[in-house]
Each structure stands twice: as structure tokens, then as C-alpha cells.
Amino acid sequence: METISHDILVVGGGGAGLRAAIAVSETSPDLSIGIVSKVYPMRSHTVAAEGGAAAVVKPEDSLEAHAYDTISGGDWLCDQDAVEAFVTEAPEEMIRLEHWGCPWSRQPDGHIAVRPFGGMKLERTWHAADKTGFHLLHTLYQTSLKYGSVTYYDEWFVTRLLVDEGRCRGLVAIEMASGRPYAMVAGAVIMCAGGAGRVYPFTTNANIKTGDGMALAYRAGGPLKDMEFVQFHPTGLPFTGILITEAARAEGGWLLNKEGYRYLQDYDLGVPNPEPVKLSMELGPRDRLSQAFVKEMEKGRTIETPHGHVVHLDIRHLGAKVIDTELPFVRELCLKYENLDPVKELIPVRPVVHYMMGGVHTDMHGSTPLPGLYAAGEVACVNINGANRLGSNSLTELLVFGARAGRAAAEFAAGGAGSANGAVLAQALDEERRLQATLVDSEGGRERVSGLRNEMQAAMDEGAGIYRSAEGLESAISTIRELQERYGDVALDDRSRTFNTELVASLELANLLDVAEAVLHSALNRTESRGAHQRTDHPDRDDERLLSHSLAFRTEDGVPRIEYDPVTITRWPPGKRVYGKQVS
Amino acid sequence: MTEPVTFEIQRYRPEVEDEPTWESFEVPCRPEWMILDALNHIKDHVDGSLSYRWACRMGVCGSCGMLVNGEPVLTCATYVTSVLPGTVRVEPLRGFPVIRDLVGDITDFVRKLERVKPWIVRESEKPLEEGEYLQTPEDLGEYKQYSMCINCMLCYSACPIYELEPDFLGPAVIALAQRYNLDSRDEGSQERMDILSRQEGIWSCTFVGECSTVCPKNVDPAGAIQRYKVTATVDWFKSLLMPWAGR
Numbered sequence: 001m002e003t004i005s006h007d008i009l010v011v012g013g014g015g016a017g018l019r020a021a022i023a024v025s026e027t028s029p030d031l032s033i034g035i036v037s038k039v040y041p042m043r044s045h046t047v048a049a050e051g052g053a054a055a056v057v058k059p060e061d062s063l064e065a066h067a068y069d070t071i072s073g074g075d076w077l078c079d080q081d082a083v084e085a086f087v088t089e090a091p092e093e094m095i096r097l098e099h100w101g102c103p104w105s106r107q108p109d110g111h112i113a114v115r116p117f118g119g120m121k122l123e124r125t126w127h128a129a130d131k132t133g134f135h136l137l138h139t140l141y142q143t144s145l146k147y148g149s150v151t152y153y154d155e156w157f158v159t160r161l162l163v164d165e166g167r168c169r170g171l172v173a174i175e176m177a178s179g180r181p182y183a184m185v186a187g188a189v190i191m192c193a194g195g196a197g198r199v200y201p202f203t204t205n206a207n208i209k210t211g212d213g214m215a216l217a218y219r220a221g222g223p224l225k226d227m228e229f230v231q232f233h234p235t236g237l238p239f240t241g242i243l244i245t246e247a248a249r250a251e252g253g254w255l256l257n258k259e260g261y262r263y264l265q266d267y268d269l270g271v272p273n274p275e276p277v278k279l280s281m282e283l284g285p286r287d288r289l290s291q292a293f294v295k296e297m298e299k300g301r302t303i304e305t306p307h308g309h310v311v312h313l314d315i316r317h318l319g320a321k322v323i324d325t326e327l328p329f330v331r332e333l334c335l336k337y338e339n340l341d342p343v344k345e346l347i348p349v350r351p352v353v354h355y356m357m358g359g360v361h362t363d364m365h366g367s368t369p370l371p372g373l374y375a376a377g378e379v380a381c382v383n384i385n386g387a388n389r390l391g392s393n394s395l396t397e398l399l400v401f402g403a404r405a406g407r408a409a410a411e412f413a414a415g416g417a418g419s420a421n422g423a424v425l426a427q428a429l430d431e432e433r434r435l436q437a438t439l440v441d442s443e444g445g446r447e448r449v450s451g452l453r454n455e456m457q458a459a460m461d462e463g464a465g466i467y468r469s470a471e472g473l474e475s476a477i478s479t480i481r482e483l484q485e486r487y488g489d490v491a492l493d494d495r496s497r498t499f500n501t502e503l504v505a506s507l508e509l510a511n512l513l514d515v516a517e518a519v520l521h522s523a524l525n526r527t528e529s530r531g532a533h534q535r536t537d538h539p540d541r542d543d544e545r546l547l548s549h550s551l552a553f554r555t556e557d558g559v560p561r562i563e564y565d566p567v568t569i570t571r572w573p574p575g576k577r578v579y580g581k582q583v584s
Numbered sequence: 585m586t587e588p589v590t591f592e593i594q595r596y597r598p599e600v601e602d603e604p605t606w607e608s609f610e611v612p613c614r615p616e617w618m619i620l621d622a623l624n625h626i627k628d629h630v631d632g633s634l635s636y637r638w639a640c641r642m643g644v645c646g647s648c649g650m651l652v653n654g655e656p657v658l659t660c661a662t663y664v665t666s667v668l669p670g671t672v673r674v675e676p677l678r679g680f681p682v683i684r685d686l687v688g689d690i691t692d693f694v695r696k697l698e699r700v701k702p703w704i705v706r707e708s709e710k711p712l713e714e715g716e717y718l719q720t721p722e723d724l725g726e727y728k729q730y731s732m733c734i735n736c737m738l739c740y741s742a743c744p745i746y747e748l749e750p751d752f753l754g755p756a757v758i759a760l761a762q763r764y765n766l767d768s769r770d771e772g773s774q775e776r777m778d779i780l781s782r783q784e785g786i787w788s789c790t791f792v793g794e795c796s797t798v799c800p801k802n803v804d805p806a807g808a809i810q811r812y813k814v815t816a817t818v819d820w821f822k823s824l825l826m827p828w829a830g831r
Binding site: 040 | 629639712
């Protein structure tokens with residue numbers, strides 16, 4: 001087995017991974033960096049983010065206001081020291097992106113334009129029309145090419161982290177084109193592999209969002225934090241799950257039930273106004289809007305379609321000019337995927353799994369409890385998003401904490417490149433044998449990857465949706481346990497080494513199953529309702545017992561053990577989330 | 585409501601065959617399905633070894649370009665019904681070595697991307713504390729179109745020159761160079777000219793224009809190349825008339 005050595009390995013070539021790699025290059029130009037990504041960097045899911053990235057820029061805005069919106073939006077589960085660092089470093093990260101060429105939308109005088117966003121008191125969302133993630137990713141990727149210290153391992157799939165003497169020493173990855181596994185050793189590994197939306201059947205997430213980074217860290221002993229908090233975005237297109245950005249509502253779009261009524265007024269989100277009002281109605285936070293949809297459906301006031309119940313998003317009154325300037329992608333997506341023109345027609349939408357607030361447990365510097373392992377972006381949980389992330393905080397998060405993780409890892413790795421000691425190589429050889437066996441042993445198996453995946457997604461949808469209960473969660477837990485066992489009997493049609501996408505899909509399924517279990521157990525143990533985690537059997541927030549982060553540790557038999565860590569409160573004691581009224 | 589559609593799919597398994605072959609699948613297609621949905625149906629239910637790339641399924645990641653009935657398209661954004669009636673033929677994009685089935689090798693493109701310095705080049709950097717470079721919506725409009733490229737490779741697949749001249753930088757790379765050349769923040773156009781004005785740069789292009797026709801994002805790489813030819817020609821004349829002015 002060949003060994004490759006770098007000072008730093010970054011897993012994932014999306015926004016966080018590229019930002020981390022650039023931070024390493026800029027702080028320590030002598031360090032060699034390898035970016036190991038299962039897709040070409042520009043295919044990474046950052047590409048799909050639409051609405052924007054939050055950072056205070058207007059003179060009437062303040063860092064305190066951004067911090068408060070984030071903390072109250074997160075239902076007080078955010079670590080406030082981390083949020084303070086986040087809002088403080090956000091503006092300079094945005095400017096840095098501007099200097100690197102990001103085509104941010106502009107005001108007539110040439111200054112940056114910002115738009116309002118859900119749960120944000122003032123306009124602070126920087127955007128590149130409604131393709132912000134796309135432009136941000138391409139800008140980062142193209143900029144990363146100018147540093148000579150980065151080697152790109154494109155279409156390499158990471159299967160295991162190598163840990164020796166309590167320190168992360170590297171990883172094993174398969175070069176997909178050849179099917180060959182490599183031992184890759186490094187002084188530090190930065191995990192930036194993104195989210196896990198594909199654990200559910202209906203998601204905005206790309207096919208590649210299979211929780212790989214979470215599962216890799218989890219198996220290596222790094223706990224997963226706050227996994228019960230799964231964000232349902234209120235406006236996905238039925239059937240495809242394609243996201244219609246919150247910017248559509250920020251520009252003035254309305255949500256209508258089947259009677260054409262702006263139903264959010266019935267859910268303590270304010271009174272309807274023709275113009276958008278910040279922190280009110282359609283500009284409320286995502287958790288509350290998705291919960292309102294469920295209640296509206298229960299009242300029989302949603303529209304039934306072949307692809308589930310929907311409500312309507314109405315942006316017709318914005319006119320073609322605003323739509324084409326500010327929301328061109330929304331129009332393109334509706335025309336292409338729904339055969340309708342939002343300039344003239346209503347857009348059918350329903351809540352869709354969008355984002356994992358939880359992830360690999362890190363501190364403010366991206367460090368995990370496993371020395372040598374860092375994490376940033378959606379794969380990580382710092383936690384600045386609390387129980388519900390505000391729209392446009394995630395792109396900013398991957399920049400701020402991608403850079404922080406890069407700098408911290410660079411400092412850690414400066415002590416010397418990873419060396420391939422005997423114990424590490426023995427682990428890598430073990431992994432090579434396991435992968436070989438996965439290919440060979442799958443002959444005669446009875447289970448299909450797609451079959452198990454579908455059953456898992458159905459169980460998660462049923463048991464861990466917008467509203468949960470002990471009964472539903474327990475039933476999903478037993479289904480996933482059974483699927484874990486049946487996974488051992490997976491058959492692969494594909495025995496080839498060359499670009500074996502079925503083998504990768506089966507390894508991804510193993511990752512998804514581990515993530516699913518962490519979500520379910522964390523959700524079962526949290527006997528309260530907070531943010532995106534709503535328990536019908538425990539409808540209230542319980543700060544007395546549960547103003548704390550859940551930590552899921554993998555145990556010998558694979559079932560997670562849940563522990564708790566207190567939330568860090570600095571300046572904003574737990575309070576009530578208020579929307580729809582003038583908040584001072 | 586489903587309709588049975590016959591897919592003829594090009595297979596290539598380098599471990600078992602020397603040449604690509606064709607395999608036929610009957611797929612019960614729903615009216616709302618894209619070509620990609622049909623491929624996923626085959627992979628999930630019929631033959632898990634069928635190999636292809638896809639990710640976002642919303643036309644923005646650029647992974648799933650293939651030839652469908654001979655035309656380069658994004659399979660996640662092409663309805664099955666739009667290519668009926670008749671058999672649907674799916675092949676890998678032309679112009680790239682095939683790794684496996686519908687998966688082409690695009691390393692050549694990635695290497696060329698780097699050669700045109702697709703990043704902001706400046707003599708001196710403004711400190712972050714001084715804020716953003718001002719850029720009016722009109723300035724932004726100068727290059728915005730060329731910044732929309734998703735690197736899906738459809739233009740390379742459509743380009744008759746790229747197939748014949750392996751050194752040709754190709755439509756997307758030249759459009760990207762122009763994206764930075766036309767950005768009011770950039771000062772790197774002279775550096776980029778060294779590579780762009782060579783034979784393998786813009787001058788290989790005979791302006792067939794197929795690249796712009798197939799582009800799913802209306803980037804118009806052909807327009808970028810033509811525009812650059814004018815710039816380069818003017819520059820060349822200037823260097824003849826005023827050699828002391830430098831290039």
C-alpha cells in the first residue's frame with residue numbers, strides 16, 4: 001500500500017475546506033497541503049447555496065445585534081463566546097472574499113449591497129444575486145489555485161481516519177479512478193466534508209451529502225454534538241426538493257395557504273403587511289415557519305399534490321424586473337423544474353430537510369477532542385447555530401471557522417509532518433483488507449444499497465421529522481438498528497475497481513446509518529422542545545435541565561451514548577424568542 | 585402514470601472489455617423525470633454497476649453532463665419527454681478519455697484552468713480595513729456573464745477544435761480568463777495575454793460557436809473568445825506602432 005505524506009490534509013473541497021487550505025497557505029506557506037475530496041471542488045455542495053452570507057456592514061447595524069439575532073434564533077443553544085467571535089470576524093471575511101474577486105451584488109455607487117433575511121433584524125446579508133454559494137465556491141477554488149502549496153486529490157473517497165496514541169495521524173482514501181486505497185499521513189487533518197441531508201428522503205442536499213465526515217470522526221472517537229437539531233427549510237420544490245431561497249421572501253414574497261391567505265399571521269409571527277417587515281411573518285426563522293406549515297396541514301388548509309402537501313409562495317407582485325435582477329435563479333429553477341413562471345404563477349413549496357445544526361464537536365478554533373483532528377463548516381458543530389440556524393449564517397460560518405481551523409491546524413502541524421509509524425501503517429493495511437473484503441464478500445448478499453437507503457430515509461422521515469415523540473423515535477431507532485444488521489448482507493453488482501460508484505454508495509450508506517442513529521438517540525434523550533427539535537410529548541423548552549449540548553459517543557456495539565455539556569452564556573441570558581413585533 | 589422508454593447506454597468496463605459497448609434498458613419513466621432520474625432508476629433497481637457522476641440535481645454543480653442522442657446536455661436538467669419519441673441514447677461527453685461507462689476524465693481541463701491565472705492579480709493589495717473595492721453594477725455587468733460558468737464541460741464536448749488540438753485551452757478556460765480580465769479589480773490581463781495569445785490560446789478557435797449554443801448557463805464562451813481576439817489584435821498593432829510602450 002502506497003503512502004502519501006502532507007503536513008495538513010483537508011477532507012472536502014467545498015467552501016470550508018478551501019478556506020481552511022488558503023488560511024494554512026497564508027499563515028504557513030512552507031506547509032504542504034492535500035485536499036482530499038470525493039468530487040472536484042467546484043462540484044461541492046456549497047455551490048447550491050443561494051441567498052447570501054451575513055456580516056454587519058451598515059452603520060446603523062451592530063455586532064451585538066447580529067449576535068443577538070443569532071442567539072435568539074438558535075433558541076439560546078448557541079455558545080455565545082463563539083457567536084461573538086463569529087460576528088466580529090464575519091465582515092473581514094466578506095471583504096476578503098471581495099478582494100479575491102467574488103462578484104457580490106452592488107449598490108449604484110459601487111458599495112456592497114445587502115438584503116434582509118429571515119430572523120435578522122437589519123439588512124446584513126451579502127449576496128451575489130441568488131447564486132451566492134456558487135460564486136463563493138468558485139472564487140475560493142480559483143483563488144486557491146494561486147498558492148503553490150496545495151495538492152488536489154479530486155475524486156478520492158476517504159474511508160477511515162488513522163488514530164495512534166490518541167492523535168489523528170492521517171487517513172485512508174480510495175482513488176476512485178483506479179480503485180486503489182492509499183495511506184495518507186499528516187500532522188493534522190481538517191474535516192470539512194459537509195452535511196448529511198441524504199439521511200432523509202426529501203432534502204435540498206446534493207446526492208453527495210452523506211455525512212461522511214461526521215461518521216469518520218464519530219468512529220475515530222470524536223463525539224457528534226447537537227445532532228437532534230435538523231433544519232427543515234420552509235420552501236422546497238415538491239418532488240425534487242430543490243431549494244427556493246429565503247431571499248424570495250426577503251425581497252417581499254408571501255406564503256399562502258390553499259385559500260390564498262397569509263397563514264403565518266395565525267402562528268404568532270406578526271400581522272401581514274404588503275411590504276416585507278423584518279423579524280415578522282415570512283421573515284420569521286425557518287424552524288417556526290416549517291412548524292407553522294405542519295399545523296396548517298393539520299387544519300386541512302394546504303394543497304394536496306402527487307408529491308405531498310404544499311403551500312404557495314407568491315412573488316408575482318415583485319414584478320419581472322426585481323425577479324430577474326435579484327432572484328434570477330429562482331425563476332430559472334421554477335421554469336426548468338416546475339414548468340412554471342413565478343412572474344405570473346404561484347410556486348408550490350413545502351418544508352424540506354436543509355441543514356444539520358449538529359456535527360463534529362469542536363471548540364471555537366475548530367479543534368476536536370481528538371488531537372490533530374479539526375473540523376469546520378456544516379460537518380462541524382462549534383456551536384454558533386444553536387437549535388436553529390439563521391439563513392445566511394452558514395456561508396459566513398464556513399469562512400470564519402474554515403479560516404480559524406486552518407490557522408489552528410497549521411500551528412499544530414508546524415511541529416512536523418506526519419510520519420508513517422508502524423501502528424499507523426498497520427491500521428491502514430487493516431482498512432485496505434476491509435475494503436477488499438467489502439468488494440469480495442458482497443457476492444451472494446441479499447440486500448441492495450438503494451433498498452436499505454430508502455428504508456432508512458423513510459424511517460427518519462417518519463420518526464425524526466419536524467415534530468417528534470418518544471414513540472416515533474423509538475420505532476425509528478429499532479428500524480435503523482435492524483438496517484445496521486442487514487447492511488452486513490449488502491450485495492454489490494459492481495466488482496470493478498475502476499470508478500466503482502456502487503462501492504462508494506455502500507460506504508456512504510454506512511456513514512448515513514451511523515449519522516441517523518446519532519440523530520435519533522440525541523433526539524430521544526432531549527426531552528424538551530427547542531428550536532428545530534419539537535417534541536409533542538415535551539412541548540416546552542426546559543432551560544433548567546437542558547440548556548446544554550448533547551454529545552453522542554459511539555460505543556462498542558455501535559449504539560451511541562449521550563452525554564451533555566453546558567452552553568456558554570456570556571452576555572445574553574436565556575429569554576423568549578419574539579417575532580412579529582417591533583423588537584427593540 | 586409511467587411510460588416505458590428504451591435507453592441505449594454506452595458501457596465501458598476497462599477490466600472486462602477493450603472497447604465501449606452498448607447496453608439496452610427499458611425504463612418506466614414518469615413525465616416529471618429528467619434523464620438523470622432514469623439513470624438512477626437503472627442504478628437503484630436494475631444494474632448497480634452503471635457508472636456516472638451526479639450531485640446537486642439542480643443544474644449548478646456541473647457534474648452530470650453527457651451526450652443524449654448525440655447532444656451534450658446536463659442530464660439533471662433535461663426531461664426524458666423532451667428527447668422522445670424513440671430510443672434515448674446516452675454516452676459520455678465526447679472529447680474526454682473515458683474512465684468508465686459515462687465517466688470522462690477532465691484532468692486536462694483542470695490543469696488548463698490554472699494556466700490562465702483565474703484569480704485577481706494586483707500590483708498592490710488594499711488592506712482589509714479599507715473595505716471593498718468599489719464596483720458599480722455596470723462594472724459588474726462587464727464580466728458577470730463569464731463568471732456564471734459551472735465547468736460542466738458541455739462546451740468542450742461540442743467544440744470541434746478541442747477534439748483535434750489537444751493543446752487548445754478551450755472555451756470555458758478562455759471565458760474564465762476573460763471573466764478576470766474584464767473585472768475592474770483585476771490588473772492581470774497582461775500576464776494572461778502570454779498564454780491566451782499563443783496558438784493554443786484564442787487563435788485555435790475558428791469560431792464555430794457550438795460552445796455557446798450548448799452552454800446551459802448562457803455564458804457565451806464564443807463571444808468571450810471573439811472579444812479577446814479583438815483585444816489581442818489591437819494590442820499586437822500597438823506593439824508594432826509603439827514598441828517602446830511595452831506590451
